[in-house]
Amino acid sequence: MENFEPVIVAFCCHYCAYTAADMAGSQRLTYPANIKIIRVPCSGKVDAIHIIKAFEKGADGVYVAGCLDGDCHFKNGNNRASRRVEYVQKYLDEIGIGGERLEMVKMSAGMGYLFAKIASEMTEKIRKLGPSPVRPLTVQASQPTAS
Amino acid sequence: MITAERKPLEELIEFVRPFKRILLVGCNECVTVCSAGGRKEVGLLASGLKMALLQSGNTIEIREHTLERQCDPEYIDELLPMIDGVDAVMSMACGCGVQEVARRYKNMPVFPAVNTKFMGASERPGVWAERCQGCGNCLLGVTGGICPIARCSKRLMNGPCGGSVTGKCEISQDVDCAWQLIWDRLKELGLEDQYLKIIPAKDWRTAGGGGPRKIIREDLTA
Amino acid sequence: MKTESKLEKVFASGNLAVTSECGPPRGSLPNHVREKGKYLEGVVDAINVTDNQTAMVRMSSLAASVLLKQEGLNPLLQMVTRDRNRLAMQADIIGAYALGIDTMLCLSGDHTQFGDHPMAANVHDIDSIQLIQMVKAMRDEGKFQGGADIKGPPKMFIGAAANPFADPFELRVLRLAKKIAAGADFIQTQCIFNVDKFEKWMEQVRAHGLHKKCYIMAGVTPMKSVGAGRYMKNKVPGMDVPQELVDRMGAVPKEKQPEEGIAICVETIERLKKIEGVAGFHIMAIDWEEKVKEIVDRAGLLPRPQV
Numbered sequence: 001m002e003n004f005e006p007v008i009v010a011f012c013c014h015y016c017a018y019t020a021a022d023m024a025g026s027q028r029l030t031y032p033a034n035i036k037i038i039r040v041p042c043s044g045k046v047d048a049i050h051i052i053k054a055f056e057k058g059a060d061g062v063y064v065a066g067c068l069d070g071d072c073h074f075k076n077g078n079n080r081a082s083r084r085v086e087y088v089q090k091y092l093d094e095i096g097i098g099g100e101r102l103e104m105v106k107m108s109a110g111m112g113y114l115f116a117k118i119a120s121e122m123t124e125k126i127r128k129l130g131p132s133p134v135r136p137l138t139v140q141a142s143q144p145t146a147s
Numbered sequence: 148m149i150t151a152e153r154k155p156l157e158e159l160i161e162f163v164r165p166f167k168r169i170l171l172v173g174c175n176e177c178v179t180v181c182s183a184g185g186r187k188e189v190g191l192l193a194s195g196l197k198m199a200l201l202q203s204g205n206t207i208e209i210r211e212h213t214l215e216r217q218c219d220p221e222y223i224d225e226l227l228p229m230i231d232g233v234d235a236v237m238s239m240a241c242g243c244g245v246q247e248v249a250r251r252y253k254n255m256p257v258f259p260a261v262n263t264k265f266m267g268a269s270e271r272p273g274v275w276a277e278r279c280q281g282c283g284n285c286l287l288g289v290t291g292g293i294c295p296i297a298r299c300s301k302r303l304m305n306g307p308c309g310g311s312v313t314g315k316c317e318i319s320q321d322v323d324c325a326w327q328l329i330w331d332r333l334k335e336l337g338l339e340d341q342y343l344k345i346i347p348a349k350d351w352r353t354a355g356g357g358g359p360r361k362i363i364r365e366d367l368t369a
Numbered sequence: 370m371k372t373e374s375k376l377e378k379v380f381a382s383g384n385l386a387v388t389s390e391c392g393p394p395r396g397s398l399p400n401h402v403r404e405k406g407k408y409l410e411g412v413v414d415a416i417n418v419t420d421n422q423t424a425m426v427r428m429s430s431l432a433a434s435v436l437l438k439q440e441g442l443n444p445l446l447q448m449v450t451r452d453r454n455r456l457a458m459q460a461d462i463i464g465a466y467a468l469g470i471d472t473m474l475c476l477s478g479d480h481t482q483f484g485d486h487p488m489a490a491n492v493h494d495i496d497s498i499q500l501i502q503m504v505k506a507m508r509d510e511g512k513f514q515g516g517a518d519i520k521g522p523p524k525m526f527i528g529a530a531a532n533p534f535a536d537p538f539e540l541r542v543l544r545l546a547k548k549i550a551a552g553a554d555f556i557q558t559q560c561i562f563n564v565d566k567f568e569k570w571m572e573q574v575r576a577h578g579l580h581k582k583c584y585i586m587a588g589v590t591p592m593k594s595v596g597a598g599r600y601m602k603n604k605v606p607g608m609d610v611p612q613e614l615v616d617r618m619g620a621v622p623k624e625k626q627p628e629e630g631i632a633i634c635v636e637t638i639e640r641l642k643k644i645e646g647v648a649g650f651h652i653m654a655i656d657w658e659e660k661v662k663e664i665v666d667r668a669g670l671l672p673r674p675q676v
Contacts, residue, residue: 049187052194091191094156095199134198301451301477301491305498305551306544308477309532309559310606317606318482330537342543345551348455348499348514 006060006126007135008034010119011050013043015073016109017065023112031119034126043067043104044077048088055097058135061126063103065118071108078106097132100125148177148268149241150275151184151261153192159237160199162258163207166234171196171260172226172248173213174240181275183261184239186213192239192260217244223251230255266297283353283360289341291332296349298325304346371508371554374472374526375443376415378676379649380555380584385642386649387670388445388557388586389661390417393433395426402428402436408658412665414673415445415472417557417651421452424484431461435468445528446470449478454494455503455514462504466523474528474557475500498551501529505552529553531585533570534563534609542573549583556583557651560590560601563609564640571644580646587641588651591660592630595619631664638668 012018018039024031036059040046043066054062064085066078082104089099103122107114153159163169171193179185193209200207210229214222217240226248230236235256238245241263249257265277280297286304287294296302300318307326310317314327333341353360370377379386389409394401409416416437420430427433434444446465448458465473477497481489495503504527506512511522529548533541545556561567567587574580592598595618602610614633621629634652641647650670654661665671 047187049190049194052191056194056198091156091195095195096202097198134201300480300482301496302493303477303496305496305547307535307537307540308497308607309530309535310480311536312606313536318480324536326540327537330540342540343547343550345498345502345547348495348503351494 004127004131006034006123006131007036007058008061008063008119008122008126009036009038009054009059010122011038011040011043011046011062011064013066013078014039014041016067016071016111017043017105017107017115019109020065020107020111020115023110024116025112027112029112029116031116032123034123035119042072042074042077043081044072044074046081046084048084048091051085051088051102052091055092055101055132055134058132060129060132060135061101061103061122063105063118063122065105065107065115068106068108095134097134098129101129101132148180148266148275149243150181150264150267151178151241152264153183153188153239153261154259156195156199159192159196159258159260163196163235163237164200164205166207168208168210168233170210170212170226170229170233170236172217172236172238172240172244173211174217174238174244175213175215176217176240178240178244178261179213181269184241189213189239214240214244217241218247220247220251223247226252280354282349282351283355284350286346289344289346291329291336291338291341293325293328293332295325295329298323298328304349306342372471372524372526374415375676376445376472377526377554379414379674382674382676384674384676385647385670386415386584386586387413387652387665387673388415388417388649389413389652389654389658390419391433391437391658392419392422392655393428393430395428397428399436402433403440405658406437406440406442409661410440410442411673412662412671413652414649415443417445417447417474420447420449420476420478421484422447422479424451424479424481424486424489426484426486431465431468431470434465434470438469443472444470446473447476448473448500449476450493450495450497450500451478451481451491452489454492458495458500459503459507459513462507462525463519463521463523466525467521471524472526472528473504474530475504475553476530497529498547501527501548501551501553509552526554527552528555528557530559531556532559532607533561533567534559535607538570541570542577542579545574546577546579549579553583555586555648557586558588559607560588560653561637561641562590562601562614563611564637566609567641568644571646575646580648584648585646586649586651587638587644587647588653589634589637589641589664590653590655591634591657591664592618592626593657594623594626594630597630627660631660631667634664635667638664638670642668 043064046064064081066081072078085104092099173184173189189211193211216222237258237260239260245259266279267275267277270276311324316322316324391405418430418434434446437444475497511519531545598615598618601608
């Protein structure tokens with residue numbers, strides 16, 4: 001797995017992390033291309049099923065990025081997201097994927113540097129963990145079979 | 148509503164391991180409201196099972212379907228086109244739904260995906276608490292609208308035991324003393340005298356002591 | 370007189386009655402019961418025999434009561450509604466009476482969660498008040514719950530428990546009234562350490578005239594150590610141990626604490642004697658039966674009346 005390049009899905013809140021990603025770009029801060037950003041209207045909008053489907057479709061890691069405590073545009077969507085992430089972490093443990101492949105992070109729209117830093121750290125962490133135990137299998141299983 | 152909780156995944160994996168193709172059936176009633184077995188939970192479980200089994204090299208096909216109601220035969224008929232070709236059914240409904248599916252599809256192994264817990268109410272988001280044990284002879288009219296059978300840990304019908312302290316039950320600080328609640332409410336309603344009436348020993352036949360219970364409404368029977 | 374109970378006779382004679390208790394062993398060794406009983410011979414009018422107390426399996430209250438009876442002692446059968454349904458309870462009541470037991474105490478019992486069988490079902494077919502009603506109907510009407518006549522009704526002297534210290538306080542006397550209305554002939558209270566609060570409760574008891582309708586025995590317990598005091602104060606639901614008593618126990622050296630605990634117990638009895646409506650004392654010396662005689666003696670309650 002020397003040249004393992006993890007696939008990481010980042011669910012980014014439109015009001016903070018998504019803008020922060022933009023900011024990172026305009027500040028010429030580099031971050032790994034492994035991160036696949038999905039813009040969501042609020043981190044609280046991310047449901048367990050979205051996270052689980054990301055893994056099922058081949059993600060090696062997932063994180064949900066929401067606003068700083070007290071800054072949620074929808075009052076407490078970020079805190080709901082945190083609790084949901086904890087819940088899904090336990091489910092991932094049950095499945096055998098491991099809850100450590102999922103994280104909740106919080107930042108503001110102006111924190112381009114933090115977005116880049118988290119993206120790098122997450123990529124490194126998942127690189128160390130190796131491919132998701134279901135990844136090669138899911139890829140294989142989703143190959144059309146000759147009938 | 149009837150509340151339920153998903154069984155540990157490990158147990159469910161063992162149920163389905165021998166099969167290649169299963170039908171996972173949710174219910175759009177109670178178990179949807181308590182987030183245990185609705186459409187969303189069916190999706191989550193299907194993904195979880197597939198991924199868990201893949202790690203031991205097993206692939207399984209899981210058909211997902213959520214019925215409007217799983218305790219009525221009319222709705223269960225809906226499964227007929229989907230059931231063809233599957234090896235087993237896993238139901239995310241309460242025990243009533245599981246049994247109705249089993250009754251309708253006689254040759255199909257049926258497994259429960261949830262543990263049915265109790266009849267309860269939602270105290271706040273994410274918290275459900277037992278409120279009724281379906282004793283078949285409601286006492287709420289004389290107990291201030293709070294059930295001592297479902298909510299007193301000793302099912303006392305005539306007042307608090309000696310373990311009621313500052314409104315809490317002796318078994319846990321997280322459990323309200325039902326009789327404290329009853330008394331507070333009787334006082335609020337000016338019905339303190341009601342407490343002095345002795346509730347006689349209950350006839351438990353209506354609570355299931357007489358075998359499986361049944362309601363027959365002649366005017367509605369076909 | 371409703372029964373042949375010795376306890377009833379002591380009450381009727383106008384004397385302060387004295388009871389104590391004997392917890393049956395967790396095994397089938399009969400001598401354990403006999404030895405505990407010996408300490409109480411001639412010291413008390415009746416010996417409560419607990420029924421799976423603290424929800425731990427013990428020799429049955431009925432069997433241990435019979436063992437005491439065989440030694441010429443006077444057992445008081447405790448019965449909880451936690452472990453048996455009404456069939457089993459009625460069967461035991463007539464069985465007990467057939468074996469010469471004529472006094473019993475009706476309880477709901479500690480929740481199984483407190484014992485070593487938390488996985489067991491809590492039966493609670495009936496509650497303690499309904500049990501009192503049931504025993505009374507068996508005795509006075511000669512009827513089983515199902516309505517059939519009893520051949521040789523059990524003439525039980527019926528006791529119940531009261532906890533003056535649990536909440537809601539205002540319900541405590543009303544609950545006692547309910548137990549008396551159901552048919553309780555005598556009451557044994559929870560251990561009294563807070564005499565001031567007990568006095569307030571008794572004031573209400575008298576205001577309702579309940580002390581005239583039933584005999585109220587004040588429960589007392591000698592503390593063995595400051596640790597025991599602290600445990601009862603903090604860990605036992607519905608117990609009220611004032612801090613000053615714990616401090617008083619703590620102020621004496623460890624080896625002197627048992628003595629201090631007994632002194633407190635005797636003083637408590639002396640204070641309780643002065644309260645109108647107290648008809649006797651129930652001394653709960655848990656695994657300390659050998660000290661009951663000293664307490665009863667120092668409290669001026671010996672010799673026991675011959676009735």
